[in-house]
Amino acid sequence: MNKQYPAMGTLSVWGGEENKDFWQRSTQLPVVHSVSFGYQDVDEWLEVALAKRPGHIYSRNTNPTVAAFEEKVRRLEGAEAAVSFGSGMAAISNTLFTLLSPGERVVSVKDTYGGTNQIFLEFLPRFQIDVRLCDTTDHEAIEAEVAKGCRVLYLETPTNPTLKVIDLARLSQAGHAVGAMVVVDNTFATPINTNPLALGADLVLHSATKFLGGHADALGGVACGPAELVHQIYHFREINGAVLDPMAAYLLLRGMKTLHLRIRQQNENALRIARFLEAHPLVEQVLYPGLESHQNHHIAVRQMRGFGGVLSFAPKGGFEAVRALLPHLRYAHAAANLGAVETVVGPPATTSHVEVSREQRAMMGIPEALIRYSAGIEDSDDLIADLEQALGRVQL
Numbered sequence: 001m002n003k004q005y006p007a008m009g010t011l012s013v014w015g016g017e018e019n020k021d022f023w024q025r026s027t028q029l030p031v032v033h034s035v036s037f038g039y040q041d042v043d044e045w046l047e048v049a050l051a052k053r054p055g056h057i058y059s060r061n062t063n064p065t066v067a068a069f070e071e072k073v074r075r076l077e078g079a080e081a082a083v084s085f086g087s088g089m090a091a092i093s094n095t096l097f098t099l100l101s102p103g104e105r106v107v108s109v110k111d112t113y114g115g116t117n118q119i120f121l122e123f124l125p126r127f128q129i130d131v132r133l134c135d136t137t138d139h140e141a142i143e144a145e146v147a148k149g150c151r152v153l154y155l156e157t158p159t160n161p162t163l164k165v166i167d168l169a170r171l172s173q174a175g176h177a178v179g180a181m182v183v184v185d186n187t188f189a190t191p192i193n194t195n196p197l198a199l200g201a202d203l204v205l206h207s208a209t210k211f212l213g214g215h216a217d218a219l220g221g222v223a224c225g226p227a228e229l230v231h232q233i234y235h236f237r238e239i240n241g242a243v244l245d246p247m248a249a250y251l252l253l254r255g256m257k258t259l260h261l262r263i264r265q266q267n268e269n270a271l272r273i274a275r276f277l278e279a280h281p282l283v284e285q286v287l288y289p290g291l292e293s294h295q296n297h298h299i300a301v302r303q304m305r306g307f308g309g310v311l312s313f314a315p316k317g318g319f320e321a322v323r324a325l326l327p328h329l330r331y332a333h334a335a336a337n338l339g340a341v342e343t344v345v346g347p348p349a350t351t352s353h354v355e356v357s358r359e360q361r362a363m364m365g366i367p368e369a370l371i372r373y374s375a376g377i378e379d380s381d382d383l384i385a386d387l388e389q390a391l392g393r394v395q396l
């Protein structure tokens with residue numbers, strides 16, 4: 001891959017903030033806490049309202065702080081346009097409800113994020129949308145389902161929490177052969193590690209709540225892609241109202257200024273920790289795309305610039321061992337989020353897949369004793385020593 005300029009570090013800092021003409025010459029983007037924007041000149045007002053000249057009217061449509069956030073993500077994903085939302089789930093649901101109509105078909109995989117899986121199983125069928133969920137790593141089976149025709153091919157990689165990796169270039173081709181829209185949730189990889197649009201996808205989605213913001217202090221979501229398509233999603237959002245708050249947009253923007261540094265450190269920490277755990281006698285299984293033992297390592301090597309900050313592992317001794325281990329971790333929040341500067345741990349049964357029944361988790365191949373480990377930016381020596389002492393507390 002040829003490196004493009006401005007590169008990721010520069011875009012993380014300056015993307016969406018290159019215009020130095022901020023309010024009162026402030027060097028930092030103001031948080032514009034205003035519902036509406038006033039006009040003395042009615043003709044000017046009309047032109048802005050009709051999008052014939054730039055400007056803002058009402059913050060359910062557009063807002064300057066929110067627009068800067070959209071612009072930063074747009075640049076990092078190399079997209080024509082981006083539209084933001086109040087959460088990752090809002091980005092996902094608004095995108096799906098924009099693209100799909102009754103009688104149409106979606107093909108996706110069994111391992112999507114718990115909330116997304118719930119949209120597929122509970123909500124879309126109520127609108128007579130036919131949903132087909134394939135085995136996540138069975139590329140032939142996905143291609144066969146897609147070949148029968150579908151409006152949307154919805155993918156997520158690496159998956160949560162088993163870190164399966166899907167070949168985006170291959171499946172984008174399969175989707176386009178039948179005229180499908182290929183939508184990718186890129187939350188786990190981040191634009192630093194993978195750019196799905198460059199691999200052929202039509203739309204890329206993020207829960208900005210996770211790695212983009214990186215500080216676990218603001219919820220947000222975003223969809224990026226071709227201007228016309230993003231405009232349709234924007235139109236759905238402006239009417240249905242799942243907007244991003246300007247304060248949250250500011251927190252996410254501020255977090256994103258260090259995105260490239262954080263992801264570099266998290267890639268490094270996660271790989272070291274995965275190797276440490278894989279060699280540990282009290283660990284049954286480790287799932288991380290950077291490990292040679294991972295079933296999709298060969299795809300990850302081709303598709304990812306780094307393997308991401310999240311890994312999963314199962315200690316020997318089942319859920320009892322999980323119960324014994326977690327409280328002894330000193331440098332990890334036991335919580336439901338991921339992608340933060342602090343290390344965060346949690347069993348999928350209480351975090352990402354709490355919406356999903358035990359039977360469904362089993363069907364998805366998620367062991368009950370699995371622990372999702374989202375490596376923070378701490379020193380990896382400390383994180384490894386911490387895991388070592390906590391594993392020592394487990395009585396087999």
Ligand SMILES: *Cc1c(COP(=O)(O)O)cnc(C)c1O
Nearest residue numbers: 087088089090113187207209220
């Ligand atoms: C967290 C997450 C979501 C949902 O995002 P929210 O901001 O919590 O609504 C969607 N996809 C993935 C992969 C996630 O990790």
